[in-house]
Amino acid sequence: MSDTPTPPLPDRLSVDPRSPHHVAAIFEHEIGIRFNDQERSDVEEYCISEGWIRVPAGKTLDRKGRPLTIKLKGKVEAFYKK
Numbered sequence: 001m002s003d004t005p006t007p008p009l010p011d012r013l014s015v016d017p018r019s020p021h022h023v024a025a026i027f028e029h030e031i032g033i034r035f036n037d038q039e040r041s042d043v044e045e046y047c048i049s050e051g052w053i054r055v056p057a058g059k060t061l062d063r064k065g066r067p068l069t070i071k072l073k074g075k076v077e078a079f080y081k082k
Helices: none
Strands: 012-014 031-035 039-040 045-047 052-061 067-073 076-080
Touching: 045 076
Parallel strands: none
Antiparallel strands: 012 045, 031 039, 031 076, 045 052, 052 067
């Protein structure tokens, strides 16, 4: 693990670099998402204050070749993995 300080996790974050909610500095560290007290590894985007995550809907792709996502509502927690 590096000695660089970890930036604070934002309220909303996306893995898609085209999104305005993508923060590249965050992805230099390994982060985890806990949704309804279960750790998820397939989260594409999250919002803590609104209580939702976006996850791929199976293997379905949109017309541009990106995975279709569905929004799940519940308790969202983001954290840095050690």
